[in-house]
Amino acid sequence: MKILVIGSGGREHAILWKLKQSPRVTKLYCAPGNGGISEIAECVPVNAMDIDGIVRFSREKDLDMVVVAPDDPLAAGMVDALENAGIRAFGPRKNAAVIEASKVFSKDLMKKYNIPSAAYESFSDSKTAMEYVKIAKLPLVVKADGLALGKGVLICNTTEEALSAVKSIMEDKKFGAAGQRIVVEEFMTGPEVSVLAFTDGKSVVPMVSSQDHKRAFDNDQGLNTGGMGAFSPSRVYTKELQEECMRTIFVPTVNAMNLEGRPFKGIIYFGLMLTPDGPKVLEYNARFGDPETQVVLPRLETDLVEIFDAIIGEKLGTIDISWKQNCAVCVVMASGGYPEGYVKGYKITGLEAIKSSNNIIAFHAGTKKENEEYYTNGGRVLGVTAVAEDIENARKKVYNAISAIYFKDAHYRKDIGIK
Numbered sequence: 001m002k003i004l005v006i007g008s009g010g011r012e013h014a015i016l017w018k019l020k021q022s023p024r025v026t027k028l029y030c031a032p033g034n035g036g037i038s039e040i041a042e043c044v045p046v047n048a049m050d051i052d053g054i055v056r057f058s059r060e061k062d063l064d065m066v067v068v069a070p071d072d073p074l075a076a077g078m079v080d081a082l083e084n085a086g087i088r089a090f091g092p093r094k095n096a097a098v099i100e101a102s103k104v105f106s107k108d109l110m111k112k113y114n115i116p117s118a119a120y121e122s123f124s125d126s127k128t129a130m131e132y133v134k135i136a137k138l139p140l141v142v143k144a145d146g147l148a149l150g151k152g153v154l155i156c157n158t159t160e161e162a163l164s165a166v167k168s169i170m171e172d173k174k175f176g177a178a179g180q181r182i183v184v185e186e187f188m189t190g191p192e193v194s195v196l197a198f199t200d201g202k203s204v205v206p207m208v209s210s211q212d213h214k215r216a217f218d219n220d221q222g223l224n225t226g227g228m229g230a231f232s233p234s235r236v237y238t239k240e241l242q243e244e245c246m247r248t249i250f251v252p253t254v255n256a257m258n259l260e261g262r263p264f265k266g267i268i269y270f271g272l273m274l275t276p277d278g279p280k281v282l283e284y285n286a287r288f289g290d291p292e293t294q295v296v297l298p299r300l301e302t303d304l305v306e307i308f309d310a311i312i313g314e315k316l317g318t319i320d321i322s323w324k325q326n327c328a329v330c331v332v333m334a335s336g337g338y339p340e341g342y343v344k345g346y347k348i349t350g351l352e353a354i355k356s357s358n359n360i361i362a363f364h365a366g367t368k369k370e371n372e373e374y375y376t377n378g379g380r381v382l383g384v385t386a387v388a389e390d391i392e393n394a395r396k397k398v399y400n401a402i403s404a405i406y407f408k409d410a411h412y413r414k415d416i417g418i419k
């Protein structure tokens, strides 16, 4: 099979790394890809949002499958366009990707179908929103409705903070059109768990659990980032909790989307908080998470092509999906300054040592390759991942591997996997 993956980050590298192990794959492409991805797939200079360009390329190469990994092209309808052109595409259609692309939609869905989540109100004008936050219970959480690179969520401890959050999102348009509407939510407490799940709209099969680290610095200090590291499995997500989530969240969500006439095929990422009142949904994503994918897919035993194929063909219920009994830790090496301003183009050294060793993988997020050398090319540069029999040993391995990798001003958290 000839398969194209859309995107250019560590998540896409992990997906391609896993696809490459399938005996059914004859050729892999990635649009646009990155330096590390170019070692296992042919990188195609087509932008991830260029729907016409992707459809044209897929036709030209007579591709057997296109995997749309990032949120933006999913929300823009890339899967719809590919399907309309007769190309087998993996990912939700636009009308289902809205579960991530609009928080107002997802909150209304959960309310309508009794799926546990924080209490909320939604607003489309700033004046009404401000009147509301003046009397609402603190702390509260203000969220931009649309896609905002994971940064559109503001936790407010005082009324002043809440008013300024509403102002910055709705009036100053900090997140552009994503902030035309907002959700104001009750603040919840408890440990967080990410559960990614395969679904073909009929069955839903959760993957092994994982935990992300969103803040830039150790001990959850500093600004929110796209994710500075992850580990799998979560220590707090028991079998009993998984059964409860299946019953109260996972199956009801897939059913709700069907009842709304928006059948969901692809990956649903359930961002969960294990509150004193039971597990509740923090957010849905309509795709694999980044960097969660980098710790989940290395633990997958089953051929990923077989799973994608079964989902597209709506036969997920007929296959067995199995996981390795191990643990994985991924530490993101970022450019100095990230998530704010940073410099690109520094040479990366020390990656050769990793290539030859077992159970350690350097997934590339923001790199480019020139004359056989790698250079930094983004905020998150590498996601170094180790698998081992337990988290502690995976941590040791990953930090040992990182100590050999160098680029100027590299920054990474030292506490991934401890919490």
Ligand code: AMP
Pocket: 118, 141, 143, 150, 153, 155, 185, 186, 187, 188, 189, 192, 214, 271, 282, 283
């Ligand atoms: P989200 O993008 O909606 O997952 O939000 C980003 C982060 O904000 C989450 O991972 C939580 O740590 C935090 N968060 C979001 N909503 C709430 C809430 N209702 N209560 C407490 N924390 C929240």
Ligand code: GLY
Pocket: 150, 212, 226, 227, 285, 288, 289, 290, 291, 292
């Ligand atoms: N790591 C969080 C996300 O992918 O949205």
